[in-house]
Amino acid sequence: MNFKILISVLFAAAIAVVGCDSDDGGGGDGGTGGTGGMEWTPIADCADVIGHPDGYSIENAPATPTDDCDTTLSATGTNDAAAINAAVELASSGDIICLEPGTYDMEGSVTVSSAANLTIKGKGESPDSVKLDYQGRGDRGFDVTTDGFTIENMWIVNTAGNGVEVKAADSVFRKLYVTWDAGSVPENGAYSVYPTKCQDTLVEYVEVVGASDAGVYVGQCEGGIVRYNKVYGNVAGLEVENSLDVEVYENDIFDNSGGLLALQEPGLERLANENILMRNNYVYCNNRENFARPNTTVSNIPPGTGAMSFSGDGIEIRDNVMDSNVSTGMLVVSNVILCQVASTDCTYQEGYNPYPENVYIHDNELISNGTDPQGILAQIAVLITAWADGASDVIWDGYINVDTTDPNICLGEAERASYTDLTSNQCQDAATEGEFIGCIVESNTQDPTGRDCTLPAVLINN
Numbered sequence: 001m002n003f004k005i006l007i008s009v010l011f012a013a014a015i016a017v018v019g020c021d022s023d024d025g026g027g028g029d030g031g032t033g034g035t036g037g038m039e040w041t042p043i044a045d046c047a048d049v050i051g052h053p054d055g056y057s058i059e060n061a062p063a064t065p066t067d068d069c070d071t072t073l074s075a076t077g078t079n080d081a082a083a084i085n086a087a088v089e090l091a092s093s094g095d096i097i098c099l100e101p102g103t104y105d106m107e108g109s110v111t112v113s114s115a116a117n118l119t120i121k122g123k124g125e126s127p128d129s130v131k132l133d134y135q136g137r138g139d140r141g142f143d144v145t146t147d148g149f150t151i152e153n154m155w156i157v158n159t160a161g162n163g164v165e166v167k168a169a170d171s172v173f174r175k176l177y178v179t180w181d182a183g184s185v186p187e188n189g190a191y192s193v194y195p196t197k198c199q200d201t202l203v204e205y206v207e208v209v210g211a212s213d214a215g216v217y218v219g220q221c222e223g224g225i226v227r228y229n230k231v232y233g234n235v236a237g238l239e240v241e242n243s244l245d246v247e248v249y250e251n252d253i254f255d256n257s258g259g260l261l262a263l264q265e266p267g268l269e270r271l272a273n274e275n276i277l278m279r280n281n282y283v284y285c286n287n288r289e290n291f292a293r294p295n296t297t298v299s300n301i302p303p304g305t306g307a308m309s310f311s312g313d314g315i316e317i318r319d320n321v322m323d324s325n326v327s328t329g330m331l332v333v334s335n336v337i338l339c340q341v342a343s344t345d346c347t348y349q350e351g352y353n354p355y356p357e358n359v360y361i362h363d364n365e366l367i368s369n370g371t372d373p374q375g376i377l378a379q380i381a382v383l384i385t386a387w388a389d390g391a392s393d394v395i396w397d398g399y400i401n402v403d404t405t406d407p408n409i410c411l412g413e414a415e416r417a418s419y420t421d422l423t424s425n426q427c428q429d430a431a432t433e434g435e436f437i438g439c440i441v442e443s444n445t446q447d448p449t450g451r452d453c454t455l456p457a458v459l460i461n462n
Contacts, residue, residue, distance in 0.1 A: 040282070040321045040323070040365060042323060042367045042368065043284060043285065043323050043324045043367070043368070046255075046284075046285035046287060046324050049254070049284070049285060050232070050254055050255040050285050052209065052232065052233060052255075055126070055128045055177075056126050056127045056128045056155070056175075056177040056207055057207065057230065058175075058205050058207055058228065058229075058230050061175050061205040061228075062175075062205070064121055064122070064123070064152055064153040064175060066098065066123045068096055069096050069097070069098035069123075070091070070095040070096050070097065071087050071090075071091070071095065071096075071097045071098065072097075072098045072099075072100060072123070073087060073097065073098070073099055073100065074099075074100040074102060075099075075100065075102030075103055075104045075105070076105070077103070077105050078105055079105055079107045080104035080105045080106060080132075081104075081105070081106040081107050081108050081109070081110060081138075082107070084097070084099075084104070084110050084120070085110055085111060088110065088111070088112055088114075088115070088118065088120075089114065091114075091115040091118055092115055093115050093116045093117050093118070094115075094116075094117045094118075095115060095118055095119070096118075096119040096120075096121065097118070097119065097120045097121075098121055098122070098123050099120070099121070099122045099123060099130045099132075099154065100123055100124075100130070101122070101123060101124040101129040101130055102130065102131070103131045103133055104130070104131065104132045104133065105133065105135075106132050106133060106134040106135070106137065106138070106141070107137050107138065108137060108138035108139075109138045109139055109140045109141065109142065109143045110141065110142045110143070111142075111143045111144075112142065112143070112144040112145070112146055112149055113143075113144075113145050113146060114146065115146060116146045116147050116148050116149075117147070117148035117149075118146065118148070118149055118150075119149075119150040119151075119152065120142075120150070120151050120152075120154075121150070121151070121152040121153045121154070122152070122153040122154040122155075123153075124153065124154075126153075127153050127154055127155050127175050127176060127177040127207075128155045128177055129155075130153065130154040130155060131154075131155045131157060132154060132155065132156050132157065133157050133158055134156075134157065134158045134159045134160065135158050136158055136159075136160050136187075137160065138159070138160060138161075139159075139160055139161040139162075140159065140161045140162045140163070140164070140165045140189075141156045141159040141161075141162070141163045141164055141178075141189075142156075142163075142164040142165065142166075143165055144164070144165065144166040144167070144168060144171070145166075145167050145168055146168055147168045147169040147170050147171075148168075148169070148170045148171070149166055149168060149170075149171045149172070150171070150172040150174065151164055151172070151173055151174070151176065152172070152173075152174040152175050152176070153174070153175045153176075154175075154176060154177070155176075155177040155178075155179070156176060156177070156178045156179075156192075157178070157179050157180065157181065158180055158181055159178075159180075159189045160189060161189045161190065162189050162190060162191040162192070162194045163176075163178040163189060163191065163192040163193060163194070163208070163211075164176065164178070164192075164193055164194065165191070165194040165195075165196065166194070166195045166196070166198060166201070167195075167196055167197045167198060168198060169198060169199035169200055169201075170199065170200050170201075171195055171198060171201045171202070172201075172202045172204075173193050173195070173201075173202065173203045173204070173206055174202070174204050174205055174206070175204075175205045175206070176193065176205075176206045176207070176208075177206075177207050177208075178192035178193065178206070178207070178208045178209070178211075178215075179208075179209045179210055180209075180210040182210075183210060183233070184209075184210045184233045184234070184288065184291050185210070185212070185291055186212050186291050186292060186293045186294075187212070188210050188211060188212045189211060189212065190211060190212055190213035190214070191211055191213055191214055191215075191217045192206075192208035192209075192210075192211045192214075192215050192216065192234070193206055193208060193215070193216045193217065194217050194219075195217075195218055195219075195221055195224070196217070196218075196219040196220055196221065197219075197220045197221070197269070197270075198218075198220075198221040198222075198224070199221065199222050199223050200222075200223040200224065200462065201218065201221055201223070201224045201225075202224070202225050203216055203218070203224070203225070203226045203227075203229060204225070204226075204227050204228045204229065205228050205229065206229045206230075207229070207230040207231075208229070208230075208231055208232075208234065209232055209233040209234070210233050210234060211234040211235065211236075212234075212235055212291065212292055212293055213234075213235055213236060213292065213296070213298050214234060214235070214236040214237070214238070214239040214261075214298075215231040215232075215233075215234035215236070215237050215238060215256065216229055216231055216237070216238045216239070216251075217238075217239045217241070218239070218240045218241070218243055218246055219239075219240075219241040219242060219243065219268075220241070220242050220243060220268060220269060220270040221243045221244070221246065222243065222244045222245060223244070223245045223246070223461070223462050224240075224243065224245070224246040224247070224462070225246075225247050225462060226238065226240070226246065226247070226248045226249075226251065227247075227248070227249050227250050227251065228250055228251065229251045229252070230251070230252045231251060231252070231253045231254075231256065232252075232253070232254050232255040232256060233255055233256065233288065234256045234257075235256065235257045235258070235288075235290060235291060235292045235298045235299075235301060236256060236257065236258050236259075236261055236298055236301065237253040237254075237256035237258065237259045237260060237261075237283075237286065238251060238253055238259070238260050238261070238281075239261040239262075239263060240261070240262050240263070240273065240276055240278075241261075241262075241263040241264070241265055241268075241273060242263070242264055242265055242268045242270045242271065242272065242273050243270070243273055243274075243276065244270075244272070244274055244275055245275050245276075245460050245461045245462055246275075246276050246277075246460070247276075247277045247279075247460045247462070248260070248276075248277065248278045248279070248281065249277075249278070249279045249280045249281060250280050250281065251281045251282070252281075252282050253281060253282065253283045253284075253286065254282070254283075254284050254285045254286060255285055255286065255287070255288050256286045256288055257286065257287075257288050257289070257290040257291075257292075257298075257301045257302075257303050257304075257305065258286055258298075258301045258302075258305035258306075258308070259283040259284075259286040259305065259306050259307055259322075259325065260278060260281060260283050260306070260307040260308075260317075260320070261307065261308050261309075261310070262276050262278065262308070262309045262310070262312055262315050262317070263308075263310040263311070263312070264310060264311035264312040264313075264335070264353075264356075265310075265311075265335075266335060266348050266349065266352050266354065267349070271349070271351045271352045271353075272312070272313055272352075272353070273311065273312040273313070273315070274312065274313045274314045274315075275314045275458055275459075275460065275461070276312065276314065276315045276316070276458065277316045277318075277458040277460055278307070278315075278316070278317045278318075278320065279316070279317075279318050279319045279320065280319045280320065281320045281321070282320070282321050282323075283306050283307055283320055283321065283322045283323075283325065284321065284322065284323040284324055284325065285323070285324045285325070286303075286304065286305060286306060286325045287303050287304045287324075287325065287326050287327075287374075288303060289303055290302075290303055302327045302328075302373070302374045302375035302376060302377050303326070303327065303374045303375070304325050304326035304327030304328065304372070304373065304374045304377075305325060305327050305328050305331070306322040306325035306328055306329045306330060306369055307320070307322060307329070307330045307331075308330065308331045308332070308333065309330075309331075309332045309333075309356055309359050309361075310333055310334075310335070310356070311333075311334060311335050311353065311354055311355060311356050312356055312357075312359065313353065313356075313357045313358050314358045314458060315356070315358070315359045315360070315458070316359075316360045316361075316455070316457065316458035317330070317359075317360070317361045317362075317364065318360070318361070318362050318363045318364060319363050319364065320364045320365070321364070321365045321367070322364060322365070322366045322367070322369055323365075323366075323367040323368060323369070324367065324368045324369065324371075325369045325370075326369070326370070326371055326372040326373070326374065327369075327370065327372070327373045327374045327375070327377045327391070328369060328370055328373070328377060328391055328395065329364075329366045329369035329370060329392075329393045329394065329417065330361060330364075330366075330393060330394045330395070330417070331394075331395050331396075332356050332359055332361070332394070332395070332396040332397070332409055333356070333396070333397045334354055334355045334356055334397055334399040335348075335354030335355075336354050336355065336399050336428060337397060337399065353401065355399060355400065355401045355404070355407060356396075356407060356409065357401070357404065357407040357408060357409075358407070358408045358455060359407075359408070359409050359410070360408075360410045360412075360454070360455040360457075360458070361394055361409075361410070361411055361412075361417070362410070362411060362412035362414075362416070362454070363412065363414075364417065366393040366417050369390075369391075369393060370387075370390040370391030370392065370393070371390050372390075373387075373390075373391050377391060380422075380440070383437060383440050383441050383444075384420065384440070384441075384444050386420065386444070386446050387420070391420070392417075392418045392419050392420040392446065393417030393418040393419065394411060394417045394418070394419045394420075395419075395420045395422060396409050396419075396420070396421050396422065396451075397422050397423060398421040398422050398423035398424050398425050398426075398427075398443070399423065399425060399427075399428055400425045406450065408453065408455060409451055410451060410452075410453040410454055410455050411448060411451045411452060411453075412452070412453075412454055413452055413453070413454055416448065416452065418446070419446060419448045419451060420444055420445070420446055421444065421445050421446075421447075421451075422440055422443075422444050423439060423440060423443045423444065424443040424444070424445055426439055426442070426443040427439035427440065427443060
């Protein structure tokens with residue numbers, strides 16, 4: 001394997017998620033404090049807990065009101081998308097369009113681009129009572145560019161592209177079920193739920209299965225809450241990218257290739273991923289074979305990845321359960337390694353910081369992660385003697401901005417997860433595969449000195 005491939009698989013994959021596991025080396029049940037009162041029984045066998053439900057399965061989802069409809073439509077079985085679009089075009093600001101139970105034939109996208117504060121919701125007892133079947137036709141299921149949009153209580157199935165895409169403020173995604181009949185295959189749409197370039201979005205009680213990129217994605221948004229969702233069978237489970245003031249909590253994330261991600265990507269209009277809080281989530285058994293489309297970033301994710309913070313400033317990951325993710329529990333990584341992939345100097349737009357800073361990982365319960373690293377992580381494990389029995393709970397690439405004395409990658413002062421610094425900031429100048437491998441062998445450390453720190457809690461300004 002050449003140097004470019006070696007690093008790209010390890011860290012470009014990291015852009016989509018990578019985690020780790022163990023302090024003195026062993027995989028197993030290294031943990032950190034409690035999980036904010038969450039009750040959890042350690043998993044004995046993932047096969048016992050990752051079965052996919054037959055239909056929408058989130059318990060305690062609130063009932064959807066059905067007595068406030070301004071317009072009510074019924075399925076005809078023939079090009080129902082046209083009827084829904086016609087109702088949208090006639091709607092006034094604040095209108096509520098309701099869909100009776102049934103299977104709707106969707107020959108194309110539903111486009112919302114005029115009336116603000118519009119609601120489209122199903123009248124069934126459960127989201128799977130109102131089925132919008134796109135059969136791979138068109139592109140997005142819903143394409144929304146007006147503020148105040150709410151979509152609720154329906155099953156969106158077989159979209160060619162993203163399930164629901166919203167570029168606007170004050171959007172609500174509630175009680176949605178987004179799936180593909182083919183299961184988890186690369187031909188599926190990239191994203192199930194996709195608020196982007198948004199403000200103050202809410203994603204709750206959403207169940208998503210089978211996205212060929214990420215199940216729930218919040219990108220370039222300012223203000224957001226992502227809670228009470230069930231995310232499984234995707235390549236990447238739940239992802240927050242280049243956003244501000246987003247809180248992610250009480251989500252059930254399992255059976256993806258990679259679970260929970262906070263990413264700061266270069267080349268986007270919004271430069272930073274900052275003030276992100278991920279707490280009280282269940283992230284387990286994310287060991288699904290990667291089924292992403294070839295030559296995409298997420299196609300490199302090693303199965304078995306729990307969580308990851310890629311670059312970013314002000315990321316707090318606390319009080320989560322991470323159990324039985326076979327490659328890793330948690331990875332903290334910079335974008336700088338990608339420069340080594342291309343063997344060129346990086347050119348970032350002004351204001352973009354490729355290094356992770358002020359990342360606070362604490363009080364998570366980490367159980368049996370890193371027990372069987374996959375892909376490139378298996379190859380890296382061979383280089384690190386401390387990983388003889390499994391990878392560490394938390395892995396940091398060790399890269400530090402030359403203008404920064406301490407990036408504040410903090411694991412807390414109390415009993416903490418097992419930890420590996422891969423490079424001790426000694427490998428940024430490695431120019432060949434041999435130099436990089438040799439540098440990791442010589443420079444990796446499990447000494448948490450300097451990482452046994454605390455940071456102020458992330459406070460979300462929503």
